[in-house]
Amino acid sequence: MHLSLSLSLIAVVGVTLFTTTPTSAQVASPPKLRCKCLPTDGCWPNEATWTEFGKTVGDRLIATTPVARECHAPYLDQAKCEEIVKGYHKDTWRSLQPGAVMSANWETFRGEGCLLNQTAPCTQGEVPLYTVKALSVADVETTIRFASKHNIRLVVKNTGHDYLGRSTAMNSISLWTHFMKGIKFDDKYTPEGAPAGTEGTDAIILEAGVVWDEAYKAAHENNRMVVGGNHPTVGTSGGFCQSGGHGPLSPRHGLCVDNVLQYKIVTADGILRIANAYQNQDLFWALRGGGPSYGVVVEAVYRTHPPASFVLIVSKITAPDEATMLAISQAFYAHQSQLSKDGQATHSPVPTTSFWLIISPTAPWIPPRLPLSPSLTLCVPSLELKSKWRTMPRSPHTRHSSMPG
Ligand SMILES: Cc1cc2nc3c(=O)[nH]c(=O)nc-3n(C[C@H](O)[C@H](O)[C@H](O)COP(=O)(O)OP(=O)(O)OC[C@H]3O[C@@H](n4cnc5c(N)ncnc54)[C@H](O)[C@@H]3O)c2cc1C
Ligand SMILES: *[C@@H]1O[C@H](CO)[C@@H](O)[C@H](O)[C@H]1NC(C)=O
Secondary structure, three states, X not given: OHHHHHHHHHHHHOOOOOOXXXXXXXXXXXXXXXXXXXXXXXXXXXXXXXXXXXXXXXXXXXXXOOOOHHHOOOOOOHHHHHHHHHHOXXXXXXXXXXXXXXXXXXXXXXXXXXXXXXXXXXXXXXXXXXXXXXXXXXXXXXXXXHHHHOOOEXXXXXXXXXXXXXXOOOOEXXXXXOOOOOEEEEXXXXXXXXXXXXXXXXXXXEEOOOEHHHHHHHHHHXXXXXXXXXXXXXXXXXXXXXXXXXXXXXXXXXXXXXXXXXXXXXXXXXXXXXXEOOOOHHHHHHHOOOOOOOOEEEEEEEEOEOOOXXXXXXXXXXXXXXXXXXXXXXHHHHHHHHHHHOOEEEEOOOOOOEEEEEEEEOOOOOOOOOOOHHHHHHHOOOOEEEEEEEEEOOOOOOOOOOOOO
């Protein structure tokens, strides 16, 4: 399993990676890397092949265009454009567009693409050429096999939140998992393949398209808590947990990766595998912190926790200029390890001249060193600080509607 998996991954994603010490055979014959097939190449599938492929994924193959296209001649459509302008800066709207990711800069390449600016040209940029709106494991398998057979670049997208722009790419097929929304609970979950008699665990079972807000609500209704991220529209199965996954409950219950019980994943060879403590352990290890790229997770199972209250502090910090903001940020980051030792989870979106600071003290619910605000104010006297304190009942999902992520 070690060898065949890593080799097939090398062939498909072009990454040199060894999960074990390379043997002499591996060193002597490195895998052949091929450039991906482009629409201008002879290897690119013709129209009939695309149509045929579309039928194999339930006619959910979408020819993908940039989201602002209908605001640009010759595609200009005034009504559609007004809708686009309304949604353009909303994460919930962006999540629902096959051609969008959260940060529009990732939709462009060297300044070329299609933004709202109507005087600039509208080109495809980094927006995938096709999107498969996947609804089942079979859709995922079929798409991976098609992309692999035709040597076409494949990207995986749930929400498009990725800070590194990894959920969009030029000349690619996008495998869009966002509508795989199944959520189940099991209060005696045992990973598949666990020895008979293994004690069951309280768990939430999530299909790949679920976002944290949906998981929090479901957990709340089931009188459980789950370690997720701060932002409601971040996905539960993708880059968040596979890269670690930090959230308001982390000081108490660990990172998301500390709570994973099992993944179901379609690997680059198009095969569905189960990764847990009892089978495909190397893959299970990689998926808990190695970052997304080991395959397409179709189902994640996370431990849940008993409900408890915690305090959430949301501060909006406004500074007169960027230099002051930099000083504030430095002061804040200098405090961060102590805050963490005190059991507080902190989150601070990248500042310009104003930023939100979200602190969720969780251990043992009322931390010893509160409030933080005076210490920050001492560092930067010009600071204008507005804090809201609230005790959160049971689950992080009951958020203030104006709260940022
Ligand atoms: C506003 C905001 C708030 C955030 N808050 C937090 C936070 O509180 N804590 C924290 O730890 N992080 C936070 N993040 C970072 C976030 O966890 C990462 O950006 C993460 O990669 C987003 O994952 P996604 O699945 O929602 O996004 P996507 O862009 O859809 O996917 C992210 C990556 O995962 C891959 N991927 C998606 N689904 C799958 C799948 N099913 N199988 C395999 N690969 C997949 C994609 O290819 C891409 O590489 C935040 C990000 C934003 C933009
Ligand atoms: C819009 O595009 C034009 C042409 O590329 C450019 O000159 C202008 O600066 C852009 N405007 C904004 C606000 O980015």
